[in-house]
Amino acid sequence: MTTENSAPVSGSIMVVGGGISGLTTALEAAEVGYEVFLIEKEASLGGRVSQLKHYFPKLCPPTCGLEINYRRLKDNKNIKVYTLSEVQKVDGKPGNYTVSVKTAPRYVNSNCTCCGECAKVCETEISNEFNFGMDRRKAAYLPHNMAFPQRYVMDPAMSKDDREKVKEACKYNAVDFTMEERTFDLKVGAVVFATGWQPYDATRIDNLGFGRYQNIITNMMLERLASFNGPTEGKIIRPSDDKAPETIAFAQCAGSRDENHLPYCSYICCMASLKHATYIRAQYPDAKIYIYYIDLRTPGRKYENFYAKLKADKNVFFVKGKVAEVSEESGTGNINLVAEDTISGEKIRQTVDMLVLATGMQPTCAIDKPAADLTFDDEGFIINDFSKGGLFAAGCANKPADVVTSNQNATGMALKAIQTLRR
Known part of the structure; x- marks a missing residue:
């Protein structure tokens, strides 16, 4: 039981989306002491920035910003990262949410050293969505050279013969085709949606x-x-x-x-x-x-x-x-x-x-709306209701923005999430 002036039920924050806005939100909250759950639907963090050659204002390559953030992430024990994961439902109220999360199997465990031997023997090829289908890649693949975590993925489309080959080729017992999809609940006090954008x-x-x-x-x-x-x-x-x-x-x-x-x-x-x-x-x-x-x-x-x-x-x-x-x-x-x-x-x-x-950019939420008590405008951007608190949108989930603006906004949303916990 809590009173108006007591601590909330949960002191944790969830950030949905591991692009540049999500990373910034998660790190800003974690580095002042809060537990953060970072949920990313792809196999790697980085979002759209990881697909760029350069980005403004300094025309830096993605390595410039992402590697610094990945280092901060590795050094911070307050952040728990879930890749290949999606939020199914958010129930509750500010300070006390139950979030249902579904995680798809990577079929590769933490023993992976990225040696690439699995890709060498794999013959199954799939469309490379990271390159917008302009080429193909092996069904045993590293998402891209800056992938975080640095761990291979086995695509479910891999043939039965190739599954045997890649398992045999792995010297570190990292390939595990017994992994299954799982759903679990997390208790958090606030949720920041940094779900980004899709090219129209x-x-x-x-x-x-x-x-x-x-x-x-x-x-x-x-x-x-x-x-x-x-x-x-x-x-x-x-x-x-x-x-x-x-x-x-x-x-x-x-x-x-x-x-x-x-x-x-x-x-x-x-x-x-x-x-x-x-x-x-x-x-x-x-x-x-x-x-x-x-x-x-x-x-x-x-x-x-x-x-x-x-x-x-x-x-x-x-x-x-x-x-x-x-x-x-x-x-x-x-x-x-x-x-x-x-x-x-x-x-x-x-x-x-x-x-x-x-x-142009279309908010991801226009295509896939989260099952949460959120308000959207006609174009699918999330409207922040600061009077209600608890659930917020950062970066391009809230409005069209460049990297600099998204980062500034993400810092603000980290503060809003923290304020929810401190009420």
């Missing part, structure tokens, strides 16, 4: 041809192509023929600021395309880059200066106009696009080697 499904944008034409890709696919641990080891090439592109167009607001898709601005897309232009220019100094936009949003002096440098580049062209339709040039795989220049009023027809769709 570009196949739903009928007029922009994604999925029909091979040389139309999304901004996150380009990010993976440019990354040294991506499907092409950092080489930006056309998917159809591995050709070095000489002309590349970007279609901004692909599915964003559109009442038929995402009605809001996703905040990150303009800066992402400007960053991608620097990737291309670094590899192909003579390539011509065309950025079709409604209006460019570069908030803050640093971002505006970044835009000004690209605007001065003689091989980067900014066209104020939205790409309306696309088609494929017969025999070449080149992309024909049609847009209207809103300044001159002229219709533009252009052929490029490759088209990049700057798709």
Whole structure:
């Protein structure tokens, strides 16, 4: 029994989502002494940041931020990490929640040394979702080079023969196919949802041809192509023929600021395309880059200066106009696009080697709503109710945001969670 001024039933905090916002929330709470349960549905922490080549404001590689956080995580005994895990239900009230968590089997235990012998003998291949299906990987795999925990995963799709092979190949008795899915309850005083975002499904944008034409890709696919641990080891090439592109167009607001898709601005897309232009220019100094936009949003002096440098580049062209339709040039795989220049009023027809769709961010909760007493806006973002307390949203679960803003917000949500426990 508790009174209004006594300690809550539970002094623990749960953070749902192990991306940059979830990591920040968990670490900020744990480093001031609170027990934290960090729940991540993927096999590794890191979220979207782990898929980037560089991120703003300093254009750091993911290793810059993630490795520091992983070190802090290893050094802190207050954090318990559950990967391949999802929250099934949240019951209770602020200070006293019961959370049901379901964990899928990894089929690999803590003996794993990441020697890779299991992958060498495994012949079963699966689509590599980390690279958005642009390549395939073995069914015995390390999620990526910065995976945390550094432990292999055995995909359930692995053939029976391969299961025997990988088990025999493992010298450390780390492979265990007897592992089963399990569900358990955790008692916590507050829950922070840092469930992040999904790239908007570009196949739903009928007029922009994604999925029909091979040389139309999304901004996150380009990010993976440019990354040294991506499907092409950092080489930006056309998917159809591995050709070095000489002309590349970007279609901004692909599915964003559109009442038929995402009605809001996703905040990150303009800066992402400007960053991608620097990737291309670094590899192909003579390539011509065309950025079709409604209006460019570069908030803050640093971002505006970044835009000004690209605007001065003689091989980067900014066209104020939205790409309306696309088609494929017969025999070449080149992309024909049609847009209207809103300044001159002229219709533009252009052929490029490759088209990049700057798709927006959709909150994961719009696709998979948590079974908890949360309030959502029309787009699926969680609305924080600070008067009620107990359940909060951090980072892109709450609003479209870049890495810096997400981290700042996550620190605030850690404090809100702590305040719930201290009432």
